[in-house]
Amino acid sequence: MDFCAIDFETATHERSSACEMGICIVQDSKIVETKTWLIKPPSFPYFNPRNIAVHGINPEDVQDAPTFDEIWYEAEEMMYGTLMIAHNASFDAGVLRGCLGHYGMFSPKLNYLCSIQLAKQSWNYLPRYGLKHLAEYHQIQFNHHRAGADAEVCAKISLLAFEKLFLTSNDEVHDLMKMKIKKL
Template identity: 35%
Template sequence: MAGHGGRQMKVIALDFETANEQRSSPCSIGLAWIEDGQVARVEHHWIRPPGNRFARFNIAFHGIGPQDVEDADEWPDVLARLRPELEGALVLAHNASFDISVIRRSCEHYDVPAPGFDYLCTVQVARGVWPDLPSHKLNVVCGHLGVDFKHHDAAGDAYACGQVALAAMSLNSLGHVRDLPSHLGMSLGRLDHDGYTPSRAAAGPRRRYG
């Protein structure tokens, strides 16, 4: 794959679940590595949020509670394990603005540098490829594609996100997931320790900070 680091750039779909209303409260992360046109492996990591505080709404949404993560590492230690994978990768997320904000706010909370990577929002991809779907939520898109997964489970959602990108790539006869943005008139987002650039459906994103 052309671009940063040549054709072997890693592509990783990820998904977070959060413990409460704060974006800096991740309690679960799922990752799915895309290699050779398929999801090659999937990982899940528990994360203990600050104070191990959970809101009822979030527990009802994803079924995770404080007892599930009381012995888990907090974000800095989880990120330390994942940073070598994320640095320089192309990261996919369904509704990427949420997942990227979880990383940003969590890094700010713990005063650790954010990993540096390009990212692509698969909601934007789905809107471009399947514009006539009644919704572009992950379960709706995957229902259309016949992808079976466990929704609101971080590992399941990461897997499904990867499958959406692969299906869009295949349908458009593209050679790599990274070819999707230019084909669809989108631009990649970017996250690093200096700030972030949103993933957009049109070119020319403006750099943001904070």
């Protein structure tokens, strides 16, 4: 299995307002790298207090951070050619599209899958499928609502789901989940 898990935290309700991005790279079914970037969003210095209450990132934390367009090429190189997985992927794919659009950058040809769909396929008896609930169910400790930690837990849960579903290759994932895999 080769894929990347991605997570964003945002400063406002705007999809282009990423203030943190985390990417976890999985190669041969092993986590090989997790990277987190603080990002100065276009709304800087404004952050919605509700967003701060969720993730704890303040304007002061990103005042010297690069903007999305300054870090995207490094992130894109890490993700190149892999399946992207996110927990509640419509949100994270929307933020990625919003950031790319804001800076007039092209969207990469990337397939993505929601780990919630994977979890529902793997553990259809659970009452909830939020990242925190799944992490607790699998006894995974993490700093919730921080992008790098969330991306890494998404990767771990995805690996556990692939194991439970007896999926050992990206082709098998595509065959089983083809209706759930979307294009960025």
